[in-house]
Every structure is written in C-alpha cells, then in structure tokens.
Amino acid sequence: MSLRPPSHLAGTSAADAAFDALGHEILAEKAAALGRAGQRVEETLARLRDNGDDELRPRLLKEAAVAVHAYFIQRELCGLRKHDAVIREYNIPRAVLVRLGAA
Template sequence: MAVRIPQSLSTGLQPENGWNVLDYELREQKAHALGSLSGQVERALAALRTFDAGEHGPDGNHRRRALLDEAADRVWAFMIQRELCGLRNWEAVVKDYGIPREVLNRVGQVRREAD
C-alpha cells in the first residue's frame, strides 16, 4: 500500500528559485525593521512618561517638546513600516502601546530647526 501526501500539503511546496528566495528575504527584512521600530517606539514613549513623572527645571518645556517630537517621529516611522507590511489597523496599536493623543497629533509634522 502506497501512502501519498495530501494534496492540500503538496500545493504549498514550491521549488526554490530566485524569486522565492528574494521574496523570503524581503519579508524577513520588513519583519526585522518592524520589530526594531517597535522597540524604538516603546523607548521613546517610556522616556516621555518618565519625564512627565519627574520634576523639571527651567528648560522643562523645551525638553518635553523634544521628547514629544522624538516619540512622534518614531511612531510615524513605525506606522509607515506597518503599512509596508500590509498591517493597517491602527486603533489596536494606539491602545496596546498607549500612544498619547499629544504624540498622535504631531505624527507626520515637518518641524524646522531653530536658527
């Protein structure tokens, strides 16, 4: 009696060629970038929360603005990378990461350096 692989399993096996390898590596790079950006968002939000929980000197407003801008930039890059990966549901991400409205309002803004 011969045993045959079920058809549902055998259709997923494709011979390895240049396109398959390239596609796999591109997906791997996208996933790596997404993970890296996720960590950057977490660190930027943590720095903002730590600052908000502490005492501030005379330059507190300037420092907080810089932290808000950094968090917004990290969230913006993360948002773009998620879109490139085909992930488009932002409500869950905002909730899971606890992204403040103040940060979301700055996402995508172009800021000019002070002269």
Template sequence: MTVRPPSSLTNPGARATGFDLLEYELMSERADALGRHGLKVETAIARLEACTDEGMREALLDEAADVVWSFFITRELCGLLSNKDAIARYRIPRAVIARLGVVRKPRTD
C-alpha cells in the first residue's frame, strides 16, 4: 500500500519524488516503533512498581532496563537526543537507569 503525504507538508512548487515518499513512510514507521516501545516501557515500569517479591524484583529490573535501553535507541533514531523528558514522562526509576546498557551473562540455573 502506498501512502501519499498530506499536501500541507509538501512544497507546492516541487514534485514528489520516490525518495520523498520513501522518507515519509520511514518517518511513519519510526513513529509507530517509538509508540510501541513507549507502551513496552509503561508495561515494564508498571510491573516493576507492582512487584512485592524481592527475588522477582531483580529480574524485573533487568527486564525494565532492557526495554528502556531499546526505547532510548529508538528515540535517538527518531532524532530525539535528550532522554530527560522521557525519564520524567514514564517515571523511570534510578535503579533502572543505573542498569541501562549492562550486558548480563546468561543464567545457568
């Protein structure tokens, strides 16, 4: 399915090229991905806040850190370089921020 950008976003004197249409579709996909990642962050933080078991909390902290790290990378791909507003908006705890980007060894339980 092809999507044409709204006429208000195009230059009236220029013709739309294939590159312009592709860029519009890519921007749309980036925005959709950012929204999906935002929902994952909300879910992970809510699970973490609702947790009462200390043993389970460590696993949820690791999961939340991975989700937030992925979200921050997606934000950067969208051109949003500062994460301060996202940290405040999603109420991301400092314990999660401290674990961002940490590569953990696989568990051998």
C-alpha cells in the first residue's frame, strides 16, 4: 500500500509525512482505547447498580474502581485532565471514587 500525504503536506519531506501518518494512527488508537475504557466503565457501573446482593457488592465495587481508574488514566494520556464532567455523566458513585482516593 502506498501512502500519499495530504495536500497540505505536499511540500514536506517523506520522513515528515510518514511521521505525521504515524501520529494520526497513534491518536486514533488513543481514541479507540478511550472508547473501550469508557464502555468498560459503563458495564461495571451497570452491574454495580443492578446488583442487590450485599455479599457480591465489594467485588463489584472493586471492579468498578479498577475500570474507572483505567479510564481516568486513558483520559489523562489523551490530555484530558479534569474528570468532574465525566464523573457526573457516568454518575460514578462516591463509594467507587473513595476507592480511588478521591473524597
């Protein structure tokens, strides 16, 4: 497969164009990983909310905390440092946030 640089890169060297293509691929993978992490947060929080078993709750809290922690790390890798809006959007329970060290 040959790679033709976009028109705005026509005056750049082949090495610069290849680096830009790699940069775009890296950004796409970061975005995809963020989406997968967000999906995992949704799934673990849904299991936590739907469960009524008190014996199972500690394990579900731990799974949710691990998923939220991984999601926050992935967001930070993408340059998104503030998590307040995400906490409200996903309605992340305080019990999960406390396990992450948040108050």
